[in-house]
Amino acid sequence: MNTSRLEAFSDGVFAIAITLLVLEIKVPPPDTVLGAELLQLWPSYLAYVVSFLVIGAIWINHHAMFHHIVRVDGTLLLLNVLHLMLIAFLPFPTAVLAEAFHRGTDEPIAAAFYSSILTVIGIFVNAMWRYAAHEYRLIDPHLAAKKVRKLRRQFLFGPIAYAIATVVALVLPWLAVLLFILLNLFYLWPRWGYRSTP
Amino acid sequence: MNTSRLEAFSDGVFAIAITLLVLEIKVPPPDTVLGAELLQLWPSYLAYVVSFLVIGAIWINHHAMFHHIVRVDGTLLLLNVLHLMLIAFLPFPTAVLAEAFHRGTDEPIAAAFYSSILTVIGIFVNAMWRYAAHEYRLIDPHLAAKKVRKLRRQFLFGPIAYAIATVVALVLPWLAVLLFILLNLFYLWPRWGYRSTP
Amino acid sequence: MNTSRLEAFSDGVFAIAITLLVLEIKVPPPDTVLGAELLQLWPSYLAYVVSFLVIGAIWINHHAMFHHIVRVDGTLLLLNVLHLMLIAFLPFPTAVLAEAFHRGTDEPIAAAFYSSILTVIGIFVNAMWRYAAHEYRLIDPHLAAKKVRKLRRQFLFGPIAYAIATVVALVLPWLAVLLFILLNLFYLWPRWGYRSTP
Amino acid sequence: MNTSRLEAFSDGVFAIAITLLVLEIKVPPPDTVLGAELLQLWPSYLAYVVSFLVIGAIWINHHAMFHHIVRVDGTLLLLNVLHLMLIAFLPFPTAVLAEAFHRGTDEPIAAAFYSSILTVIGIFVNAMWRYAAHEYRLIDPHLAAKKVRKLRRQFLFGPIAYAIATVVALVLPWLAVLLFILLNLFYLWPRWGYRSTP
Structure with a gap:
């Protein structure tokens, strides 16, 4: 197992x-006013945007890390499988949030459930x-x-940021969602995120 | 992050x-006449064809653009993630249309909801x-x-074409759907679309 | 657009x-006897096996064809997109069959619906x-x-074989399903199928 | 068909x-207490973890095997398609288990249904x-x-291990699930699994 194979599988x-997220947004049932229903689905749109940014940022971060990793051993492979297990799980807390x-x-x-999953993902990133x-x-x-x-x-x-967001979520869930968006825009933002470190 | 990595992820x-679109077509419930039900599903087939052509055309267009792009920076990466966020969202407006x-x-x-998403996708293509x-x-x-x-x-x-189609959709939704098909056949058509510019 | 890019996208x-086919097999509802229900799902298993063999054979066939194709032009690209549109549609007739x-x-x-889709796929293969x-x-x-x-x-x-199977299906649907299996085992079978022609 | 093409398709x-597994975890219905419902979903989480480890271990095993395989012929291709047919089926027994x-x-x-599928997968690995x-x-x-x-x-x-687990499952299903986890951690564990044989 070389790094490019591991990266290709992880990318997959x-x-x-990231593309399965949309399946959690359900078409309004018949006998409703479609226009109003589409507006009332805003929590689904919001959760979709948050999780798309989250997975996008983790993906870029994953590449930034593997840019410096030149060999793979069994332990890293296992840590990466466990890491992917949590990434692939994200559509579920996303749907719960919506x-x-x-x-x-x-x-x-x-919101605390969502944030705690992201905290564990972050712990695995650090472990790797x-x-x-x-x-x-x-x-x-x-x-x-x-x-x-x-x-x-x-x-x-x-x-650390997601652990704090988990506590915040229990009191002010809205603020936690705002934190998710800001955190990931921060990661994705040119010049600031991990990528800016060449 | 190099362009081939970004293209491979985008291609994914x-x-x-494009393959998830079919999941929005639901099998007729029991206690119905299957033949008649399969015919009555024509809006689902139509929406499937429209969105398949739309995503196919955007995919080819994406390649045509990245054929000329030789480097990626953080801003382009962010724009591309936001662009993909809208592409991956398309199965939902497709299901709503059907x-x-x-x-x-x-x-x-x-139809206006569908068309407005395509308008925003087009704006991101231009921004990129x-x-x-x-x-x-x-x-x-x-x-x-x-x-x-x-x-x-x-x-x-x-x-611009999709913005016009959005307005048309509010009055003549059928005409808008026809416009979607014609527009994307135009893009996919040999000799005319973006690909024809070598 | 070169052939390897087109093949990679088609492979995707x-x-x-092929992997979405399983989503059409639904878990038995609560308040049923699980063992008996799992047995009664045999049409779903059968349809799964048939479509897996069908898509597998078409995939191998696609590679055999592109092994000889050295360039792509706009027309071939359009034909391939339309071809993929029918491949990606297959989970639906599969679910209808089950x-x-x-x-x-x-x-x-x-069975005739299923078979007619395969006939059209075969026509596109020939057109390409x-x-x-x-x-x-x-x-x-x-x-x-x-x-x-x-x-x-x-x-x-x-x-031609699938067109005949479509007619057979209207009279003897079971025989048509048997024909689907035999036809695709024939394609997949070492020494006989297209691959055997080096 | 060369080995890298076959491996890329298999990897896909x-x-x-592995990523579709999450779709089997359903969001709790309205009019329930979300916190309690999320806890009651533990069988779904457990089944998700088991199948993620299973597919992860089979994936690594597949690579370990193809590391030594330098050519593909029609028979191996057919065996691999049948092998993938069972892998792609796993989300269903996973959902049944949950x-x-x-x-x-x-x-x-x-549990016996789940384990018997894994037994057949193992038989195909040996056949290949x-x-x-x-x-x-x-x-x-x-x-x-x-x-x-x-x-x-x-x-x-x-x-052999999965055949034993199938028998165990019929008497002590919990023990069988524990065996699934231990077996796959064994496969995935650095230094012990197949990968450790360079």
């Missing part, structure tokens, strides 16, 4: 998970990088030690 | 979105090209300036 | 369509080969003329 | 099947290897005879 899972905001009840639990970078085990030996440490700090930011 | 999303024609009510709002081509920022430096301008004009045609 | 649609055999009524119309091979327009110039004619005859076999 | 089916544990009845039949390795028909001629025999013994372990 990312692309499929459903809760649609109902107008249980938003705190839905720390395992690969430990004593240059699997990364490019020419990568500067300063850069390795910098990336380690940057990867820490994600799970 | 195109291929998945549902409205099946019901025989609300066709104008469904304008950003990439501005002062040859990311495109092949050997591309003739005349050709760059020609492509810019061609890309403008899409969102 | 084949892989997705539903009809599950109900125990309307099997003739379901004839267009590409006409005066060696897009195929390898070193391919022997005898081989070109042989392939043309072989490709003709598919739509 | 693996990636799609449903049975959710109901609290019929767990033995559901034995066919390819027989008198070095399709494998690397430099592979040591000792290694070929070792791999043959290793591949035998899977279907």
